[in-house]
Amino acid sequence: MDTPGDLSSANDRLLRLGRLILKELREILRDRRTIVTLVLMPLLMYPLLSVAFKQFFVSQLNAVKTTRYRLALDDDTRGHYFRELFRGVGMPVIDAGDDQAAAEYHGKSPLVEMGLQRNLADQLLNYDLHVALKVTAPAEIHADPQRNLALKVELLYREDWGASREAAVYVEKYLAMANEKFLEARLKVLRVSQPAAAIQVVRQPVEGEHSGESGAVSITAIIPFILILMTVTGAVYPAIDLTAGERERGTLEVLVAAPIPRMGVLLAKYVAVLTVALLTATANLLTMTVTVVVGGFGKMLFGETGMSAGGIAAVFALLLLFAAFFSAVLLAVTSTARSFKEAQAYLIPLMLVSLAPGILSLMPDVELSGLLLVTPLANIVLLGRDLLKMEASPFATLIVVASTLLYAGAAIGIAARVFGAESVLYSSQSGWSDLFRRPRVPQTTPTVTAATFCLACMLPAYILLFSLMSTWATDLMQQQIAGVLMTVAVFGGIPALACQMRGVRIAPAFRMPPRPLGVFLSAMILGGTFWVFSYEAVQIMQYLRGASFDDQSLEALREFSGKLKQLPLPLTLCTMALVPAVFEESFFRGYLFPALHTKTTTATTIVVSAIAFGLFHAINPSPLAPERVVSTTLVGLLLGWVRWRTGSTLPGILLHAVNNALVFVPVYFEQQLADLGIGTMHAQHLPVNWIVGGSVCVAIGVVGMIWATHQPPNRTKVASSGA
Incomplete structure (x- = not known):
């Protein structure tokens, strides 16, 4: 006080x-x-x-950068119909790819190149077309404009592309002229019933994934x-x-x-x-x-x-x-x-x-x-x-x-x-x-500056390697190998290099804690039962946010589970439980924890290292990223407390590995869990007796850890316990 x-x-x-x-x-x-x-x-x-x-x-956004517009339809008969229609009202139109006709054109009005394309919307999104015409009614038209009484046409264009907007206005103007000319001819024959417009046009903007970015x-x-x-x-x-x-x-x-x-x-x-x-x-x-x-x-x-x-x-x-x-x-x-x-x-x-x-x-x-x-x-x-x-x-x-x-x-x-x-x-x-x-005297603990600098290097390295892994690894086996290499490089290589440059000794962080039997037994109990709290925290967060897996995400999860079952369980536990536990604990509780503890209180050190631990597990985009942050932060708080009580990262590694293993083991025993009323493919709360039993086991693990470490060699500061 x-x-x-x-x-x-x-x-x-x-x-x-x-x-x-x-x-x-x-x-x-x-x-x-x-x-x-x-x-x-x-x-x-x-x-x-x-x-x-x-x-x-503004002039760049709205100006037409070319005097040639590319227009297309999805049917040759319709293309012939509109080509004749436009020529009848004086629009300068040529066939697409007719470079000679384009070179011979010297008019002031924009030249329209008309062609045939099957995927009109895709061509517009790829900037291969300025505008497209899509006849919606009737289904069949005659190539002769005089043989069609009425058409309904969608004028497709890019709202976020200035040239496309101008092309739509330009084509719409000539369609209006064709309507007027057509009506003048029809009205001479009084016995013919004719709509107000022979060709009813609706402008339809085509929006792509990146609509809104223009020019x-x-x-x-x-x-x-x-x-x-x-x-x-x-x-x-x-x-x-x-x-x-x-x-x-x-x-x-x-x-x-x-x-x-x-x-x-x-x-x-x-x-x-x-x-x-x-x-x-x-x-x-x-x-x-x-x-x-x-x-x-x-x-x-x-x-x-x-x-x-x-x-x-x-x-x-x-x-x-x-x-x-x-x-x-x-x-x-x-x-x-x-x-x-x-x-x-x-x-x-x-x-x-x-x-x-x-x-x-x-x-x-x-x-x-x-x-x-x-x-x-x-x-x-x-x-x-x-x-x-x-x-x-x-x-x-x-x-x-x-x-x-x-x-x-x-x-x-x-x-x-x-x-x-x-x-x-x-x-x-x-x-x-x-x-x-490099300092002349070996350092017992890393500095906060070095730890922060490591985090600043690890974050972009993790994202970069994850992107490369997603591109390189095509099957699950390759993904596991790449994941192991990425974990070793980011959580092991960067801190090890920092320790080498600053002369920080690594061995003290991995020393055997006092009363190892009680410590490791308590760590196993905590690792095997604390998942109950993490799981329920995820369910509560989902309920509060109103979030859940959609059908596509559930299907992807089922597909991943099916592929995972094809791999041997020991291989999965090694690559996805043991390796992450060893190297993540080596950094978060072996490097970051003592660095923070030299400058802050124990509670602050535990909380900050747990938050950093949770945020690193939310880097991969997911609809349930907030839930993952909460659950991993809870585990990080427990791991930080164990690190403080024992003065070593070894019990935390065991706890972390057991906790990770219980994420993947249920996939291999899905049917047995379903018989017990526990679903693994959809979100649901655990049975009450499971929650009560898990809470009792966690309490036993906490009491056992306190009993096994009631006389730590130096618990006031981890600075003296090594890096």
Whole structure:
């Protein structure tokens, strides 16, 4: 329990830190260049962009890029009918592929190339056609236009393609002319009953998977891209001035000599840079919103709903997240510079590297999936685009936010290491090699910075390898082999490399716990019965969310179960239960857990490591991803508690392996479980006696674990128990 003296000391530290933050903010905000970047740039830029948008982008979206339209029908007789019909009203029409006729045409009206295609909608979606005609009634028509009294025609076109829209208007105009000419001829014969229009046309837009992205550039993605660029611009000057600028002026040494830790100095500078970046983001977002609303671009950019307040708020939250990440990156880079000019030279390649993924995200038909989910800047731009259009998926949002937070934490850790080096405080040259220099003295535990950096590397590596595995592995055996290799590389290789580079000893984390018989027996009991709570948690989450497996997902699950039964059970248990347990526990409880425990309390360490464990199991997209996060996080809490009680990862590995095995063993004994009233292919609650029995067994396992570890060698800090 905290004493009054401890609370007073903590308050004093916070007050000193607050005064230091206010000092940094006053210094940077009273600079004229900061105010110009913060206020005047948005006021000047967005009105100019609105003028450019009206003159260039709108004309690009609506302009016809060619004087030749490609039109098709799905029947030769109908093609002949409409060819003669259009020629009768003066439309310049030729057969598709007739290059000679096209070369000889010198008229001002667009030339129509008419051909025959079977899959009209697919051709439109692939941009092979501008427009298509589909006769819906009658089923059979005569090739001679004079022999048909009335037709019903669908005019197929792309709503999201300017040239297709113009082609639809162009063809519709000539169909109206044909109607008028046809009626004039028919009305001369008074005994003929004739509809109001001989050819009744209905315009039918064809929407594809990526409808809404038009032209050569995703216009909607430009808005968040510009906002992010302006946010970066606002943070560049403060980051340089508060680090390299102070070193050049000789004031940094005086600041460090003050009675405050170096991390406090860095935190104050980080808060100042982040504040300026957020003020710049706010000014840009407000000015952009006013420009879009006043200019009337809302529906043009974001659809019929226009720009929504919820979308703007979500984009601002993303800007805050990105500003937190990029401010740390800027501080890490500028802290290594000895002068203002040197810092500017460092930032040029950084800005170029940052622009590349953002420009990639502006390309049409780019989805927020795969590796783009964890690509810095590109994921923020694409998620901002989807949020403005109210089309962002919860899964993509979760991955983008989690990955950016990891990158921000890793960047802050790197900035702390660079800023804390002695060479930064004086005139000596520091370099990035200092970050990777192996300590002379072996380390007993990894640092929080190293653990965060590992997570930041593991997340994109996991997604990349999973995508490659999905492409390479065609059958279940190959998928299991690829899964084992991916698990070893991500959860074993990256942490092992980090331990090697930082001189962290791995063996202590795998030492035998005291009273191993009781510990391992309790771990087996917990691993074999805790699944009852995980299973019921999934059922409760499904009920609260109203989610369930659809017929397609259930069919895929049955197919997977059928393939799994063809493999030997020991092979399945080895590849899908034992290997993941060994390497996942080696990282989450053998590497991440002690790193967190050196800086935080036991409860915080257990919770944070469990959440990270749960989120990693939700990377694969699934309709039940939230349920999987909850169930795996519960297991992670139990594994973290066991790690703390025993001081070793070995009991957790056993518990984890048994828990994993019970996920796949029921597939091999589906009929026996069905006889007991337990279904494996559809969601249902467990019988009450199963829940009661499982709860009793879990309680026995917990009591047994407490009894077996009631006198641990050092339970106050895992730091002394090894990595």
